[in-house]
Amino acid sequence: MIGIGFIALVFVGLVVVVLAWVAGAYNGLVRLRNQLENAWAQIDVQLKRRHDLIPNLVETVKGYATHERETLEKVIQARNMAVSAKTVGDRAEAENVLTGALKSLFAVAEAYPDLKANSEFMRLQEELTSTENKVAFARQFYNDTVMTYNTHIEVFPTNFIATMFNFGRREFFEVKAEDERDAPAVKF
Amino acid sequence: MxxxxxxxxxxxxxxxxxxxxxxxxxxxxxxxxxxxxxxxxxxxxxxxxxxxxxxxxxxxxxxxxxxxxxxxxxxxxxxxxxxxxxxxxxxxxxxxxxxxxxxxxxxxxxxxxxxxxxxxxxxxxxxxxxxxxxxxxxxxxxxxxxxxxxxxxxxxxxxxxxxxxxxxxxxxxxxxxxxxxxxxxxxxxxxxxxxxxxxxxxxxxxxxxxxxxxxxxxxxxxxxxxxxxxxxxxxxxxxxxxxxxxxxxxxxxxxxxxxxxxxxxxxxxxxxxxxxxxxxxxxxxxxxxxxxxxxxxxxxxxxxxxxxxxxxxxxxxxxxxxxxxxxxxxxxxxxxxxxxxxxxxxxxxxxxRQDAHDVARRASGYMRVKCSCGLEISVPEGYEQDSIRCIRCGSILPIPSAASTPPPPAVTSAVPPVIPLAPLQFHRTGTGWEAFRCACGSTVQLSPAFDASQIRCNACGRTIIVT
Incomplete structure (x- = not known):
């Protein structure tokens, strides 16, 4: 009699321990997922800010650099593409193109001393450069979080919890800038 | 992390x-x-x-x-x-x-x-x-x-x-x-x-x-x-x-x-x-x-x-x-x-170096007064007089301050509304950083990005119309 009671007690104890672990692991995953959502929101804020700054920049540059219609149009086109992109992958692609277009715009601006001295242009350049950095840093944090999250849902034994409650893998926000994509050709 | x-x-x-x-x-x-x-x-x-x-x-x-x-x-x-x-x-x-x-x-x-x-x-x-x-x-x-x-x-x-x-x-x-x-x-x-x-x-x-x-x-x-x-x-x-x-x-x-x-x-x-x-x-x-x-x-x-x-x-x-x-x-x-x-x-x-000091001075309420000889003088907050002598060329420079606006038209109703402090007016002369003195004596700063038509004095809460 005592034996059965004891076994029942041990069994109940085990169930409680397992349940507590499941709850802990589940909460951990939820916390990570929320952190992930927040990290993504931060990238989003910066990308939106960049989209908002570009029309101002284009207006300012137009007044000085009248011969650079092509470059300006490319920037606007890239911006509109980025605004309308839907998935994470598409978005990353479009933002890359936009980064490249902006780079060439700032390179063109080097040839116009009046433009470079314009205080509004200087302000916009600092804001855009910093926004670019902010996108990069927010992306960096997002990818770190994705990495931790993906590791968590794949390793034993949390992977059981992940499949049980439908925690899916997340995509990285990859950036391969044009000059990064073509590996530098080294010749001797 | x-x-x-x-x-x-x-x-x-x-x-x-x-x-x-x-x-x-x-x-x-x-x-x-x-x-x-x-x-x-x-x-x-x-x-x-x-x-x-x-x-x-x-x-x-x-x-x-x-x-x-x-x-x-x-x-x-x-x-x-x-x-x-x-x-x-x-x-x-x-x-x-x-x-x-x-x-x-x-x-x-x-x-x-x-x-x-x-x-x-x-x-x-x-x-x-x-x-x-x-x-x-x-x-x-x-x-x-x-x-x-x-x-x-x-x-x-x-x-x-x-x-x-x-x-x-x-x-x-x-x-x-x-x-x-x-x-x-x-x-x-x-x-x-x-x-x-x-x-x-x-x-x-x-x-x-x-x-x-x-x-x-x-x-x-x-x-x-x-x-x-x-x-x-x-x-x-x-x-x-x-x-x-x-x-x-x-x-x-x-x-x-x-x-x-x-x-x-x-x-x-x-x-x-x-x-x-x-x-x-x-x-x-x-x-x-x-x-x-x-x-x-x-x-x-x-x-x-x-x-x-x-x-x-x-x-x-x-x-x-x-x-x-x-x-x-x-x-x-x-x-x-x-x-x-x-x-x-x-x-x-x-x-x-100069910019960094300027930022620090502005943050602690210094006013910058520009002389016609090109020198800029930092006037600390709490400076009592309304003018200062340029240390290079000796000319007397007025310290900008907000002037009082013309009194509002007389209110006809029997009980006049309570206006604690009459609004002041300040006329901007440039688009860069500008500072002036409010009637209460504290410094009010306008940044280059300032775009509104009025500003509030932090010390006395008075409204100052910026034109």
């Missing part, structure tokens, strides 16, 4: 509990030493001292540092670049809140972070730091401070400092009361039984040991922890910026500036990125001692430069190579992604 914080918290809890045990042991054995069976009283006394210290520290420590340093809070328009750098590092660290930014007008380059909660945290830099470092280096310094905030170092080191202070005070009390009051007690003890006497002697020895060794042990613990947290903040700085060289050169420049920080004291020195007291000394470096709050700067630089990537794993490897032993917990390293080092940005300093 998240695991890093949890591991930190666990380790901190162990340390704080360890220090608390030392404190209580000193309290108990001290009580027993002074009067037999007064151990519990001693415990209570120890707790009382700790509570008092805690209260005193938490209500005033940060404000004392901030006011002794004469730190002024900056607004975004004062230094957009500095705000951008801090915002960049906030995003890289994933900190939920933007810390406030303070500036100290001091030629010694240094920085510190305070704030027990992320919501109330702030980062303070000196003007010397702003004009000496380029953008990458300043980013490294801010990232190091952000690492302190992210790891909750300020909160924890405050707790540890309070604990250390309580232990030092309590053991001092115990030792002194033994010195002056011990003799009478030992005579009365000799009348007790033999067993009681032996137990008394054991308690006496143990108590003395605690009273003498306790503070030393607590100090060793405290400083070891402080040094470890500096290394960890360096690791975080490298990881956030993906550019360890930036922080390394910044540390080099700070320790080689040889300019003493005017407001640093022994009590506040542990809070800075580089110990300001040793940075001012001739070799500019901290001795590698168990009683120093910061690791030797040269050591920190060597580790940062020995990194082959920018992740925690790379810092750990470089640390192991330079010092031996382990710094970061295995659990954190397991999930740490590998990160390559990014290329330098090649951007220069964000501000020149």
């Amino acid at each position: 998240w695991e890093q914080i949890i591991a930190n918290r666990r380790r901190s809890a162990v340390l704080i509990i360890g220090m608390a045990v030392i404190l209580l042991l000193i309290g108990f054995s001290g009580g027993e030493l002074i009067a037999p069976n007064a151990g519990v009283l001693g415990l209570l006394f120890a707790l009382l001292i700790w509570g008092g210290m805690m209260l005193a520290y938490f209500t005033s420590a940060e404000s004392i540092l901030m006011s002794s340093a004469n730190a002024r809070e900056l607004k975004r328009e004062d230094s957009p670049q500095l705000f951008n750098i801090v915002d960049e590092m906030r995003l890289a660290s994933g900190l939920g809140f933007m810390p406030r930014i303070y500036l100290i007008d001091d030629p010694a380059p240094n920085a510190f972070a305070v704030g027990r909660k992320p919501e109330t945290s702030s980062i303070t830099v000196t003007t010397g730091l702003m004009y000496r470092l380029n953008r990458d280096e300043l980013q490294g310094v801010i990232a190091h401070e952000m690492g302190h905030l992210k790891n909750r170092d300020v909160q924890f080191m405050t707790l540890a400092a309070v604990m250390l202070g309580s232990i030092v005070i309590l053991s001092e009390i115990v030792r002194r009361s033994l010195w002056y009051g011990g003799r009478g007690r030992s005579r009365s003890d000799s009348r007790g039984g033999k067993d009681g006497g032996q137990a008394q002697i054991i308690i006496l020895i143990v108590g003395l040991l605690f009273a003498i060794l306790g503070p030393i042990m607590a100090q060793l613990l405290y400083f070891a922890c402080s040094r470890k947290r500096e290394y960890l903040a360096d690791a975080s700085g490298a990881q956030f910026t993906r550019y360890p060289e930036g922080l390394a050169t910044a540390l080099e420049k700070i320790s080689q500036a040889h300019v003493p920080l005017s407001f640093a004291s022994k009590a506040t020195a542990p809070m800075f990125i580089v110990n300001p007291l040793s940075a001012a000394s001739s070799d500019g470096d901290e001795a590698d001692s168990v009683f120093s709050s910061h690791p030797p700067t040269s050591e920190r630089i060597r580790i940062l430069r020995g990194m082959t990537g920018a992740s925690f794993t790379d810092y750990e490897a470089a640390y192991r190579k330079a010092k031996g032993g382990s710094l970061i917990g295995a659990q954190t390293l397991q999930s740490a992604p590998t990160e390559p080092i990014r290329a330098p940005s090649n951007a220069g300093p964000i501000q020149t």
Whole structure:
């Protein structure tokens, strides 16, 4: 009699321990997922800010650099593409193109001393450069979080919890800038 | 990141509990030493001292540092670049809140972070730091401070400092009361039984040991922890910026500036990125001692430069190579992604020496008056006269102030509405920074970005129409 009671007690104890672990692991995953959502929101804020700054920049540059219609149009086109992109992958692609277009715009601006001295242009350049950095840093944090999250849902034994409650893998926000994509050709 | 914080918290809890045990042991054995069976009283006394210290520290420590340093809070328009750098590092660290930014007008380059909660945290830099470092280096310094905030170092080191202070005070009390009051007690003890006497002697020895060794042990613990947290903040700085060289050169420049920080004291020195007291000394470096709050700067630089990537794993490897032993917990390293080092940005300093001083002066309410000879004069807040003589050409310059607007048309109703202060008017002459004096005497600043038609005086709340 005592034996059965004891076994029942041990069994109940085990169930409680397992349940507590499941709850802990589940909460951990939820916390990570929320952190992930927040990290993504931060990238989003910066990308939106960049989209908002570009029309101002284009207006300012137009007044000085009248011969650079092509470059300006490319920037606007890239911006509109980025605004309308839907998935994470598409978005990353479009933002890359936009980064490249902006780079060439700032390179063109080097040839116009009046433009470079314009205080509004200087302000916009600092804001855009910093926004670019902010996108990069927010992306960096997002990818770190994705990495931790993906590791968590794949390793034993949390992977059981992940499949049980439908925690899916997340995509990285990859950036391969044009000059990064073509590996530098080294010749001797 | 998240695991890093949890591991930190666990380790901190162990340390704080360890220090608390030392404190209580000193309290108990001290009580027993002074009067037999007064151990519990001693415990209570120890707790009382700790509570008092805690209260005193938490209500005033940060404000004392901030006011002794004469730190002024900056607004975004004062230094957009500095705000951008801090915002960049906030995003890289994933900190939920933007810390406030303070500036100290001091030629010694240094920085510190305070704030027990992320919501109330702030980062303070000196003007010397702003004009000496380029953008990458300043980013490294801010990232190091952000690492302190992210790891909750300020909160924890405050707790540890309070604990250390309580232990030092309590053991001092115990030792002194033994010195002056011990003799009478030992005579009365000799009348007790033999067993009681032996137990008394054991308690006496143990108590003395605690009273003498306790503070030393607590100090060793405290400083070891402080040094470890500096290394960890360096690791975080490298990881956030993906550019360890930036922080390394910044540390080099700070320790080689040889300019003493005017407001640093022994009590506040542990809070800075580089110990300001040793940075001012001739070799500019901290001795590698168990009683120093910061690791030797040269050591920190060597580790940062020995990194082959920018992740925690790379810092750990470089640390192991330079010092031996382990710094970061295995659990954190397991999930740490590998990160390559990014290329330098090649951007220069964000501000020149003059600009940095201007920012600091504007933040503390100075007015700039431009003379026709080209000289700009900074007029401090509280200057009484309405004109000032140019020190170069001698002409008398009026100090801009807001004029009163024509009185509003007479109100016909029987009860006139209560208007506390009539609105003033100020006519803008340029588009850059402008300052003028409100009728109450305080300075009102207009930034280049100011676009509204009226502004409120911060001191008296009066509306000033800007035309």
